[in-house]
Amino acid sequence: MFRHAGLRLLQLVLMLVVLSLVTFVLMKMAPGDPVLAILKADERPVTEANELTVRQALGLEKPLYQQYGNWLAQVARLDMGRSYTTNQDVWQLLTERLPATASLMLSSMLVLLVFAVPLGLLAAVYYGRSVDHASRIIALLGASIPSFWLGLLLIYLFAYRLSWLPMMGGGSLRHLILPSVTLGFVMAPEYIRLLRAGLLEGLSQEYIRAARARGIREWRVTAIYAMRPALLPVVSLLGMSMGALMAGSVVTESLFGWPGLGSMAMEAIAQRNYPVIQGYILLTGLFIGLANWLSDVGLMLLDPKIRHERGMSA
Numbered sequence: 001m002f003r004h005a006g007l008r009l010l011q012l013v014l015m016l017v018v019l020s021l022v023t024f025v026l027m028k029m030a031p032g033d034p035v036l037a038i039l040k041a042d043e044r045p046v047t048e049a050n051e052l053t054v055r056q057a058l059g060l061e062k063p064l065y066q067q068y069g070n071w072l073a074q075v076a077r078l079d080m081g082r083s084y085t086t087n088q089d090v091w092q093l094l095t096e097r098l099p100a101t102a103s104l105m106l107s108s109m110l111v112l113l114v115f116a117v118p119l120g121l122l123a124a125v126y127y128g129r130s131v132d133h134a135s136r137i138i139a140l141l142g143a144s145i146p147s148f149w150l151g152l153l154l155i156y157l158f159a160y161r162l163s164w165l166p167m168m169g170g171g172s173l174r175h176l177i178l179p180s181v182t183l184g185f186v187m188a189p190e191y192i193r194l195l196r197a198g199l200l201e202g203l204s205q206e207y208i209r210a211a212r213a214r215g216i217r218e219w220r221v222t223a224i225y226a227m228r229p230a231l232l233p234v235v236s237l238l239g240m241s242m243g244a245l246m247a248g249s250v251v252t253e254s255l256f257g258w259p260g261l262g263s264m265a266m267e268a269i270a271q272r273n274y275p276v277i278q279g280y281i282l283l284t285g286l287f288i289g290l291a292n293w294l295s296d297v298g299l300m301l302l303d304p305k306i307r308h309e310r311g312m313s314a
Contacts, residue, residue, distance in 0.1 A: 008296060012289040019285045020075065020278070024068050027274045034084055034272040035060065058084070075282065081275035083268075090279040094261065098283075100170055101260035104183070104253070105245050107176055109238075111184025112191060115142075119188075120195030124230075125222060127200060135196070139189035147248055151182040151255045168257035179256040183248050187241060191234060198230030235295055242291035246284050 035054045055061045059070065074081060080090035115138075123135040158178060159167035166175050202208065203226050211221050250262035257263070261280055268276035 008293050012286075012293060015289055016282065016285055017072075020072060020282055021068065023278050023281045024071065027278060028064060030272070034058075034274055071278070080279040080282070083276050084273045085271050090275045093264065093276060094279055094283055097259065097261045097264050100258060101246075101249055101253070101262060103176060104179055104249055104258060104260055105242075107180035108183035108187070108245060108248075109241075111180050112188045115185060115188040116191035116195060120192045121199065121222070121227075123192070123196040124199030124203065132196075135192060139192045142185050142187075142192075143189040145186065147182055147186045148251055148255055150186060151178070151252060154178050154182060155256075170257070170259045175256075175258070179252045179258050182255075183245065183252050186248070187244060190237065194233050194237060195230055198233055199226055202226035202230050238291070238295055240292065240295075242288045246288065 035051055035058070052061070059067060062070075071081065078091060080094070082089055083093060086093075119135040119138060123132040126132055155167055155178065158165045165177055166172075169175050199222070203222065205226075208221060208226055212218070246262075249260060250265060252258065253260045253262035254266050261283070265277065265280045267273075268280065
């Protein structure tokens, strides 16, 4: 199992190298010139001498392969360059904004589980009854509502009309509630359906009927015997959900003014701040890759059959 985990980490490193190349090429193909954006050419006249000076200072006059090689060598030393607009170290900017995004993602995942686990469990236990129908309606609503529309609705209701929660900004747990509910509720439906389907399949197995015949209490049969195999697809989905969470955090942070990586990335895109954009994408790829790696390891620990199929021992 350790060898397989090591191979997955090696694949993660190779994926990051490919991602860095694709990101670099796409940034160069994007419309607009960062030098003109830095000099604010749309507000004042810019001479060729000024443009050449800035281009040389940023190393943009060199061939593309040399620019990429220099940047990749910097990244290998955890040096992602400096922001075009503020001249701050990009790695420092990312680490300053990372705690805010991490707290939003963790709280959104908590909201997701608070919605998904009880609803999926009750829908399976009370299959075909009113609780099951209600959970499916909630799942349908969550899957149908766009995150930005739900966020605006929550802002209008709880911030504007009732004044219970702050409308925008960050710095406290009260500021975190609305963006977390927005992001978590929109992602919960898929987990509800997966857990419900997994529990229904598990509760129909022979070993479950044998456990009931031995007089084991129903809650113990469901929570211990049926829940473990039902959690396997959920754990697998958790790793893949990191990408959706990171993508959703860009919209949610911009909507609520949350001072995280997503709002910083939107500002960098508007300013054509390539080092910040490249650093954000690379850090996002690293987190998504690590989340999938942890999900894969978790699946191997939960299900011995997966280890057996891959020829591994615990």
